[in-house]
Amino acid sequence: MAHTQTPTADVATDIDDVARLVTPEGERISDPDLDRWVEDADTSLLQSLYRDMVLVRRVDTEGVALQRQGQLGLWAPCQGQEAAQVGTARAFRSDDFVFPSYREIGVNFVRGAKPADFVLAWRGEEHSTYNPYDINTATPQIIIGAQALHAVGYAMGIQRDGTDQVAAAYFGDGASSQGDVNEAMVFASSFRSPVVFVCTNNQWAISEPVTVQAKFPIAGRAPGFGIPSMRVDGNDALACLAAMRWALDNARRGNGPAFIEAVTYRMGPHTTSDDPTRYRDKDEVERWRRRDPIARIEALLRAEGAFDEGFQSDVAAAADALGAGVRAAALEATSRAPIGVFDHVYAEPHSGLEEQRGWFGAYLEGFSTEEVAR
Amino acid sequence: MAHTQTPTADVATDIDDVARLVTPEGERISDPDLDRWVEDADTSLLQSLYRDMVLVRRVDTEGVALQRQGQLGLWAPCQGQEAAQVGTARAFRSDDFVFPSYREIGVNFVRGAKPADFVLAWRGEEHSTYNPYDINTATPQIIIGAQALHAVGYAMGIQRDGTDQVAAAYFGDGASSQGDVNEAMVFASSFRSPVVFVCTNNQWAISEPVTVQAKFPIAGRAPGFGIPSMRVDGNDALACLAAMRWALDNARRGNGPAFIEAVTYRMGPHTTSDDPTRYRDKDEVERWRRRDPIARIEALLRAEGAFDEGFQSDVAAAADALGAGVRAAALEATSRAPIGVFDHVYAEPHSGLEEQRGWFGAYLEGFSTEEVAR
Amino acid sequence: MTQLTMAKAINEGLRRAMADDPKVLLMGEDIGKLGGVFRITDGLLDQFGAQRVIDTPLAEAGIMGTAVGLAFRGYRPVVEIQFDGFVYPAFDQIVCQVAKLHYRTRGNVTMPITIRIPWAGGVGAAEHHSESPEAYFVHTSGLRVVAVSNPQDAYVMLRQAIASNDPVVYFEPKRLYHSKGEVDLDADLADAPPMGLARVAREGSDVTLLTYGAQVTTALDAATAAEDEGVSIEVIDLRSISPVDYRTVTASVRKTGRVVVTHEAAREAGVGAELIASVTERCFNHLEAAPVRVTGHDIPYPPAKLEKHHLPDLDRILDAVDRVLDRPNSLTGVEL
Amino acid sequence: MTQLTMAKAINEGLRRAMADDPKVLLMGEDIGKLGGVFRITDGLLDQFGAQRVIDTPLAEAGIMGTAVGLAFRGYRPVVEIQFDGFVYPAFDQIVCQVAKLHYRTRGNVTMPITIRIPWAGGVGAAEHHSESPEAYFVHTSGLRVVAVSNPQDAYVMLRQAIASNDPVVYFEPKRLYHSKGEVDLDADLADAPPMGLARVAREGSDVTLLTYGAQVTTALDAATAAEDEGVSIEVIDLRSISPVDYRTVTASVRKTGRVVVTHEAAREAGVGAELIASVTERCFNHLEAAPVRVTGHDIPYPPAKLEKHHLPDLDRILDAVDRVLDRPNSLTGVEL
Numbered sequence A, B: 001m002a003h004t005q006t007p008t009a010d011v012a013t014d015i016d017d018v019a020r021l022v023t024p025e026g027e028r029i030s031d032p033d034l035d036r037w038v039e040d041a042d043t044s045l046l047q048s049l050y051r052d053m054v055l056v057r058r059v060d061t062e063g064v065a066l067q068r069q070g071q072l073g074l075w076a077p078c079q080g081q082e083a084a085q086v087g088t089a090r091a092f093r094s095d096d097f098v099f100p101s102y103r104e105i106g107v108n109f110v111r112g113a114k115p116a117d118f119v120l121a122w123r124g125e126e127h128s129t130y131n132p133y134d135i136n137t138a139t140p141q142i143i144i145g146a147q148a149l150h151a152v153g154y155a156m157g158i159q160r161d162g163t164d165q166v167a168a169a170y171f172g173d174g175a176s177s178q179g180d181v182n183e184a185m186v187f188a189s190s191f192r193s194p195v196v197f198v199c200t201n202n203q204w205a206i207s208e209p210v211t212v213q214a215k216f217p218i219a220g221r222a223p224g225f226g227i228p229s230m231r232v233d234g235n236d237a238l239a240c241l242a243a244m245r246w247a248l249d250n251a252r253r254g255n256g257p258a259f260i261e262a263v264t265y266r267m268g269p270h271t272t273s274d275d276p277t278r279y280r281d282k283d284e285v286e287r288w289r290r291r292d293p294i295a296r297i298e299a300l301l302r303a304e305g306a307f308d309e310g311f312q313s314d315v316a317a318a319a320d321a322l323g324a325g326v327r328a329a330a331l332e333a334t335s336r337a338p339i340g341v342f343d344h345v346y347a348e349p350h351s352g353l354e355e356q357r358g359w360f361g362a363y364l365e366g367f368s369t370e371e372v373a374r
Numbered sequence C, D: 001m002t003q004l005t006m007a008k009a010i011n012e013g014l015r016r017a018m019a020d021d022p023k024v025l026l027m028g029e030d031i032g033k034l035g036g037v038f039r040i041t042d043g044l045l046d047q048f049g050a051q052r053v054i055d056t057p058l059a060e061a062g063i064m065g066t067a068v069g070l071a072f073r074g075y076r077p078v079v080e081i082q083f084d085g086f087v088y089p090a091f092d093q094i095v096c097q098v099a100k101l102h103y104r105t106r107g108n109v110t111m112p113i114t115i116r117i118p119w120a121g122g123v124g125a126a127e128h129h130s131e132s133p134e135a136y137f138v139h140t141s142g143l144r145v146v147a148v149s150n151p152q153d154a155y156v157m158l159r160q161a162i163a164s165n166d167p168v169v170y171f172e173p174k175r176l177y178h179s180k181g182e183v184d185l186d187a188d189l190a191d192a193p194p195m196g197l198a199r200v201a202r203e204g205s206d207v208t209l210l211t212y213g214a215q216v217t218t219a220l221d222a223a224t225a226a227e228d229e230g231v232s233i234e235v236i237d238l239r240s241i242s243p244v245d246y247r248t249v250t251a252s253v254r255k256t257g258r259v260v261v262t263h264e265a266a267r268e269a270g271v272g273a274e275l276i277a278s279v280t281e282r283c284f285n286h287l288e289a290a291p292v293r294v295t296g297h298d299i300p301y302p303p304a305k306l307e308k309h310h311l312p313d314l315d316r317i318l319d320a321v322d323r324v325l326d327r328p329n330s331l332t333g334v335e336l
C-alpha cells in the first residue's frame, strides 16, 4: 500500500454513487459487479420481490394504524426500506442465521415471521415472540449495534462446525458509530468469519442526518478492516438481492466477511413517537418518494408487460389477508398472568428468585382475597 | 468512489512498507511525503534526537533495574520504541496536549516529566505524580484505548476556544481493536477536530502478534473514517518527527484529524512480569535489534562526522545524571499516611466520605494507642 | 414562582446554567434540532448554537469519553443519555475515567460532568427503556448521584449538579416529566438547600418511608391512604442517593422506629439494601421491627403490559407498612 | 486428592470441562500461547487447539458480544477477562444481552456463558488491577455470581458454572492463586455441593462472620485470633453471592445473634449491604446488635503502597467483632 493514505472523496451524501440494476424510473440497467448475481432474474423473480415488498408495506401500514388506535405502544416504520430489507433477505438460505434490528420488518417477513411476531412486542405483551431457532433469526435488537458482534460470534460457531452457513447482522447508519460495530469488523476480519454486515443507511438516526456519523461513505470503512464492501442502491430490490448474493457467496466460499451499505431512506418518522418535521425538509422526503422501491419494480414489471390485473389482485388479496392477520394478532392478544413476570429469568432453579416468586404469589393471593372480602 | 471496495493488499506484517528518511543502516534517504517537513534537519537536530533517545533508554534501563531490585512493583519497558516516541513528541508545541499510554516514557520525557514522574506510579506510591497542566500531558492511561476519546474531546475544546493547539493520543496496535479508538475516529472525523492519533504498532499486544488485531495495515483504517493517515518507520526518529509535523500542521490549519501508524518493535517483555520466550522467537527479536533506532541515528551521525567524543561523553553524562535522578526518586520515595487514602476522591465536601474518613481516623488512632499499650 | 412541568423545569435549568457559565456544554444524541426525544433541550440549540449544544454520533462511550476530554480542557459537559438502558456502553468511561480522574491526578484535574439520565419505568416503553441503573453508580466511588422528584428540585438540583466540580449522575424520572409544580426560576443557588440534603416530604410518626424519584409520588399516595387507616407515615425524599443525608434519615427513624424503603430498581444489592444496612447500623436500638424493602423484582424489566406487576405500587407499599407495624400482611406466617 | 494451587485447580477445571463437552470454548486476551497472564489456561491451547482456545482481539465488548453469538449457536463460551478492572467495556453486552436474552426469548435461547474474572486486591498491582466489581453483577438480574476461596471449590464450582445453562460470573481471587489445597480431581459433579450452597468454614457461637473469596482466609485468621480472646466466631464462606444461600446464613445468625460482614469492595450499595438488609429482615428478632460491615472504603482503589489501609484486615475485622459484642472498639462513643 501507499504509505500515505488520504480518504476517498466526500460523497457520504451522494445518494446516486451506488451500484444499481434498476433505475428510479424502473429501467433495467447493467452493473459489472452485480450482473452475474442475478442472471436468473426473470419476471417471476421480479414479481415475487414486488409481492414481498407490498406485503411488508402492508404490515408496516397496519402497524402504524394499530399504534394510532392505541393497540400498540410504539411502532418503528420501515416504509421506504422495503427493497433494502426484502432484497437482501431473499438471498439467504433458510439455515443462515440473521441478527436484525428493531426496524427489519421486511427481513423478518422473508425469514418467516408470523403476523403476531410483528406486533406483540410493540404491544408490550412480550419482549419477543418467535423462537429464534424456528426462523433462524434472532430477536430484533434494540441496543444499537450490539447484534453485529452476535452475528460474528455465531459465524465463529459456524466455522467450528464446518458448515457453509452464513450469519448476518443488520444495523443502521447511526449504528456504524458504535464501538460494537467496529469491534465486530475487527473480529470478523481477524477470524475471517462467514458473516455479512448490512448497514441500512436510511440517511437518518432519529433526528441526526448521516453526516453526523460519517462525512465519507460508510461502505468505505470496511476495506480498512480488510473487509470487502459494496455500496448499493437500497431502493433497488434487485441490486440488493445481487449484492447480498455476492456477499453470501463470498462468505460461503470461506473468504470471510463482507459489508453492504444499502443507501435508502426512512420515509416515515423514526417511530410513531417521533416528529420528523422538527428536523427535516419535506422536499427531501418528496425527492425520495420519487425513488420509491415498490413503484420502481412496478414500473419495470409494467414495461415488461408483467403487471396485469390478475397479478395485482393476487398481491392485493395476499396483502389484505396479511394485514388482517396482523390486526387480529394485536386485537386478540392477551397478557401473561401477573406472576408470569418471573418466568424465564433463569434456565435453572434459582433459590433467590423462587423465594421472591413465592412472596409475590402470596401477595397476589392475599390481595385477591382482600378484594373479595371488601 | 467505486461502489465496490476491496481491501488494500495484506501487508500488515510487511515492516518495510513504511515511509522512511533514514535506513536501518543509517543512510539518509528521501521520501516525497516527508522531506518537506524536515528541511531544518541539520546535525544539531539529529544530535538532539539521538540524545533524547539515549536518555529515554537510560530511564527505561533504570526502571527495569529498579523493578528487579524490588524498588518498583512493575515496569513497562519502551526499549526499541524510542524513535517512535521521541521523534513524534518532539514535533509538539508545549501548548499542545498529549494523552499517552503507560508505555510512553519517551513522550513524557520530551514533554518535561521529572525523574520521579517515571517511577512513583510503578512503585505504587501514587496513581500519578505530575500535574497534567504543568506539562500539558495527561496521566498515562492504563485502560486500553480510552485516552483516544479524551484527546478528541480535548480537541473539541480547542475548537471552541478558537486556538491553534492540537491534542494527540498515543496507543498501541492492540488498542486499535477497542471500540473507544474507533469511536474516537468517528467523533474526530465528524467534528473535524484538531487531533492526531499515534498508533505505535510494536508488533505485539502482550503475547498476541499484531495479526490477531489486524490482517491489514492499521494505518489503512483511518481513511475509511475520512482521516488521512501515514505508515511510518517507527524506528526512524527523523521520519517520525516529519510525519508528526505533517499531522500537527494538518490539524493546526483546521483540516482536522490525522493518523500515524509507527511501525516499530517492543524489544523487551510486555512488562517486567511478562515472559516473552513463551510466545515469540528470539530470531524475530534479533532481526529487530539490527534496526535499533538509536544505532541508526548514531550511524548517520558518524557518517556525517558528528559523533565525536565530546558529544558522546556529554550525552553519557546527561544519561548518567538522569539515571541517578530516577534511581534517587525511587529510593527516596515515601508513602502517604494511611488516612491519605481518602484524599482527592471528591473536589468538594462529601458528607459520606468525611464520615468514613472520621471512622477510619478513629480506628487508626485507637490502633496506635493499643499498640503503645501492649 | 411559575407553574412548570418537570421537563420544562429541567429545560430551564439547562438554559440558566448555560447562560451563567460559557463553559457549560450539552452533548448527546438528538439534543439539537429535535430538542431530545423528551424535548428537554428544546430551544437550546437556537439560543446557544451548535458549539454548545452538540448532536453527537451515536456512541455513548464516545460521548462520555469526549466529555472527559472536554473536562480536561476546562469545560463542564452536561451529557444526555437518551434512555436509562443506553448508559451501559459508557460504563467503562464513567467508572474508570469520570469517577477516578480526580483521585488519579491527586486533585489536579476535575471532572465537572453532569450525566443526565431519563430514568425508570411506568411509561409503557419497549425493552431497555425503563431501567433503574442507579445502584451501579451509587456503588461507584467518585461519583455523586441524585434523583429528582418534582420540578423545583429538578431545576435547582440540575444547576447545582452542573455547578459542582464533581461528576454527578442526575436521574430524571420519565413518568414525572409531564407533572407540574411551582418553580422559582430566580432561585439563588446560595440560598437553596444543598444538593446532598434529604427532604421530609410528609411528616408522620409511625413509619418512615424512604424513597426517591418518581416513587416519592407513590409514597405520598400511600401515606395519604394509610392516614385513612390511622397510620401516620413520614415520607422522606432522599434527593441525593449518594451520599445519603443520614442526619435527616436517622432523625426520622429514631422517631418512628419503623422503616420501609421503596424503589423501582431490583432489590438485590440495590439502594434499598444500602439504606437498610445503614439505618440498621445507625438506629438499631430504635428499631421496633425489621426494615422492609418494596422494590422491583430481581428480574429483567418485564414487557410493558406487565410492568404494573413489577413496579412497587401503593398497595405493595401499604402491605410493607403493615409488615413493619406487625399487622396482618402478605408475608404473615411466611418464614424468611 | 491432589495438592494443587488455586491457579492449577482452575486450569484443571477448564481442562476437564473441555474434555467433557466439545461445545466448551475458551476466549480471551493472551490465553493461548501465553496461557493467560496468570497462566490459568496453560497447556490448554496445546491440548485443545486454536479452535477451542481463542486468543481474541483486544476488545472486551467484542469478546463478550461474540460469546453471545457463540451461545446462540449452541456453544458454551468461557470468557477470561484479563483483570477485574477491564470488565467494564463488556458491561453493556453483559447487562443488556448475556443477562437478559433468556428472559427476552422466553427461554428459547440459553446463555451458558461463564465469565472468569481474576479479581480483587492485595497483590501490589497498578491501577485498575485490583477492582472488586462483584456488586454490579449481583445487582444485575439474570446473572449468577460466585466467588471461590479455595482450590477444591475453584475446581468444582468452575465446572458447575460451565455446566450451568445460566450465565455465571466466576470471581477468582488473585491473591489466592498460589495458595494450595487438596483437590479431588475425580469429583463427580452430581455428588458435589451445589454451586449455590454456602459453607460453614469454621463453626462458632458468638458472632457470625459472612464473607467470600480471598476474605475467607482473612476471616478465618480473625476467628483464630478471636479465639485467643475467648470469642467464638462462625465463619461462613458464601461461595455463591447471587443467589445467597440464606438458609445457611440465617441458621448461623439465629444461633449467634451477631453479624459481621466483610468484603474488599466499596461499602456503599455493596454485597455487604444486601447481606445485612436481608439478614436483618430475616432474623431481626434474633439480632443482639446491629450488623456491621468491614469493607473497602468508598474510594477508588488506592495506589499499591496504600492498599493495606484500604483492604479490611484481621484487625479491622476484630474491631468490628468487638463492636457487635458491645465491647470497646474504635467507634465507641462515636455517633453514627
Ligand SMILES: Cc1ncc(C[n+]2csc(CCOP(=O)(O)OP(=O)(O)O)c2C)c(N)n1
Residues within 6 Å of the ligand: A103, A142, A143, A144, A171, A172, A173, A174, A175, A176, A202, A204, A205, A206, A266, A270, C029, C058, C060, C082, C086, C089
Ligand atoms: C445503545 C443505544 N443508544 C441509543 C439508542 C436510542 N436509539 C434508538 S434508535 C436510534 C437511532 C438509530 O439510527 P440508525 O442506526 O441509523 O437506525 P435507524 O433507526 O435509522 O433504522 C437511537 C439513537 C439505542 N436504542 N441504543
Ligand SMILES: Cc1ncc(C[n+]2csc(CCOP(=O)(O)OP(=O)(O)O)c2C)c(N)n1
Residues within 6 Å of the ligand: B103, B142, B143, B144, B171, B172, B173, B174, B175, B176, B202, B204, B205, B206, B266, B270, D029, D058, D060, D082, D086, D089
Ligand atoms: C481495557 C483493557 N483491557 C485489557 C488490558 C490489559 N492489557 C494491558 S496492556 C495490553 C496489551 C496492549 O497492547 P498494545 O495496545 O499493542 O500496547 P503495547 O502494550 O504493545 O504498548 C493488555 C491486553 C487493559 N489494560 N485494558
Ligand SMILES: [Mg+2]
Residues within 6 Å of the ligand: A172, A173, A174, A200, A201, A202, A203, A204, A205, A206
Ligand atoms: Mg438510520
Ligand SMILES: [Mg+2]
Residues within 6 Å of the ligand: B172, B173, B174, B200, B201, B202, B203, B204, B205, B206
Ligand atoms: Mg503493541
